[in-house]
Amino acid sequence: MNNINIRFRKGIRFFSVVLLLGMTSCSKDYLEIDSFGSPVVDNFYKTPADMEQALTAAYNPMLEQYTSFGQVWSSDLFMGDIGTDDIEKGGLSLADIPLLLQKQEYTLTTNNSYLNFRWDIQFRGVLYANLVLDNIDQVDFTDANRKKEIAAEAHFLRAYYYFNLVTFFGGVPLYDKALPYGKADIPRASKAQTYDFIEQDLIKAIQDLPSRFTKPSSFQGHADKGAALGYMMRVSLYQNKMDQVKLYGEELFKLPYELVELNTIFQPLGEWSKESVFEINYSSNNSRLGTSVPKQMMPRTPSGQGFGFAQIKQNLVDEYEANDPRLDAFIFNESSVYGTGHYNKKYSWKPYSGYAIPTIGGQLNSDQNVRLIRLADAYLMYAESIYNTDAPTAIQYVNKVRTRARGTALPTVVPDLPPTLNGQALLDAIYHERRVELAGEGLRFQDLIRTGRAKTILAPLGFVENKNEVMPIPQTQIDLSNKILSQNNY
Template identity: 55%
Template sequence: MKLYNNIKTYIKYSLLVVIITMVSCSDNLDSKSFGEPVLEDFYTNPVQAEQALIATYSSLRELYGTNFWAVMGTDMVFGEIGTDDFIKGGRTAENNAPLFERDKWAISTTNPIMAELWKVSYKGILYANLVIENVPNITFDDTERKKEILAEAHFLRAFYYLNLVKSFGGVPIIDRPLGIGEYNVPRATKEASYTFIEDDLKIAIADLPSRLSQGSDYTGRADKGAALGMMMRVSLYQNKMSQVETYGNQLFALGFELTPDYSTIFEPEGEWNSGSLFEISFLSDATASGSGIPQRVSPNSNKGGGFVQARDGLRNEYEANDPRLDATLYFSDATYGTDWYVRKYAWAPYTKYEIPTTSRSKNSSNNVRIIRLADAYLMYAEAIYSTNPAEAIKYVNKVRTRARGTALPTVVPDLLGTLSGQPLLDAIYHERRVELAGEGFRFHDLVRTGRAEALLSPYGFVEGKHEVMPIPLDQVTLSEGVLEQNNY
């Protein structure tokens, strides 16, 4: 059962809570008061705790579904554009000026994509903080569920903060609902921001169950596997390789397995498959509970925006007959661009996901895959390649074996057991590029490994500047200089 079935049940309640209890996050740094929060009639019983948690998840729906510019800011769209894998695409070179800025690495401080990413992420953080502050005061008969609710809120707060840190570097750390006069919070360092994220994830890891031990009604929620996978990613982005190894061992002990057929992962039957650690669940119906990404990346000829088109370099990276090429990209002739689109978030006829029939064409039922076991295997292999090359090769070969499926062993052959050093690391980099193409990791992989300047400078990337995006100008203005701008 998808989590957003639950959201439809609770949405009228959670939205009411949002309206009566919260100062708008878009005015997070504004000194004006719009009324005192009214909390005494809420957070009094377990049902309301669940409703408040659903409201915390709802910002995921906005980031990946209903908020036009926030969806443009996801790693699957904004994050892929301007790399050596993808161009902007669209109807023309200039179509969609905010994305065009990313394509040419000329990002302005007034880019609406960055503004919405900031606002919606902090909205999710506010919702999480309300749960974390108020749910401990509620009496539960089921004390385990109480711990789980708080752990899910900590996971979601970590998720929203990671979104911000990846994009902007160090950001204001807000660990509780703020009172009037407290809104103007300065930026923390990137290191402190990551520490805060890690602390949240440690709570989530300790108190969340694995969905493998739960009933089907748990599907859609963050679980221990999601928290461990996220912690591996957070550790990798900080080059904490021993930490990647530690949390990888904990994750692999849970019993997740790669689903056998790569081509099914991004089809309806692949939702929450055996190798899925965390997804954002969506529905296509009149409630507009769907994802907006498929509409952005589908061709103009198929009711899409035509954005995120693959460069030749990505297509040429695949080995001969690698089935993942066809499972990742498809050709559709257009008047502008490379004509190669991302199949992983496509509609029919390129996948089994139907084009939405509601009036909202971006209301797609495609789940957004956030953390996959194959990604965790490759993070783990990268963490140990210099200390235990044989074990690293084993985990890369798990990914390659699944990639070739029923084909002959000469198709995507196993890495040689004698591989080590830089050749092994290069093989891991290659595997991440082809296994995870179109999922929003390439830019961050290049930045964290120090390869961004060499590979992206031909497209306009400037080292020391473009690793992070500009803080939205409206937030800097509201802070009256408390928020320091990045190098823009």
């Protein structure tokens, strides 16, 4: 919602010709315009301003992921969590958007175009980040510190895009530099190699990124040290590297983050609050710099004016304890053309939140920021990492989240976990807390996968073990790679 997003988008059209350097997934049309691209590349990367523009381009795919139709439907908020015990496809009918229905019913095909959107967006992000890293040393900077920051942001972005790939597809081709089209077809790395690549980028980002708390508000939207630490916690958690989760969590907690009042987190006032570890900036204007997430999720009613996708399941509603204020803070009910009638208040408009329905640029152009990591998530990741080695401290961190949820209510509302809780009972309490606190934030599917619970919880919904943990590699990408890319178990 801040103006940094507008700056991020300026110059994208010009800079996108750098994509001509290419990598896997390029087409014949791509080659036909090589002669136009080379002079632009040769004349670029000359000044610090060029590198700022190059970095701007590297952020663009991050924003694109949550914009219109196919792009947003390929995100964790939709293709990610649809088909879990939390999220139902919704829409106008069962047949509405059959490519999302494939995820809900675990009948994904290799020709699902939303998976191709996911692949394409992330690899363009990887390419743009690589172009920054490939060229930054040839530019003379008067501000050596900013040079380090730009490189660190590019390392963060490359890690971010690869994380979005490995969670959907498993191991993917690893590019540590931009390659010419004819040399870009390389095999997939293993899942472990992909995660190692991500970790190495995040280590570099953590080393050189500043904290946003030391920067002016105009820095908001840039990756900072807290964002890199938060993602390192998540990356480590997904690999069950609990010692690393603990290590990086303790570094994150040295920064001045704080939990904020429950009803402000997903409001305009909550954007870049002290609870926000990282989020994506959007703005609503004639340039259509907004997100389509609220439009996709709001009810298909005159008051909702949405499309009614990613509805909340009754199973999730029933998970909340009696009188838990988070139920009303995070979920609202409205008559539904089709689906459960439970909607995600975290991404909504008035009267369910303080965000107004966009009046310019179309209703797919919301100015609501997308929250990617917040402190409550970090607290719960940390608690999970130490539950078996330091139960009392794990309980303290879970109770921080529960105390915030309770607010000014009596201690009997969302009561603190008892200090004697330990073992599986404590782990189950942490799982419960993650589910009700992070509901509708695109994390449920991966939480079930990484903890081995998907085979039990999702099997009645069609999930097949040793298959549906990842999604098919888009057939389009396999064909474009001259069959070098191998398929998952589909």
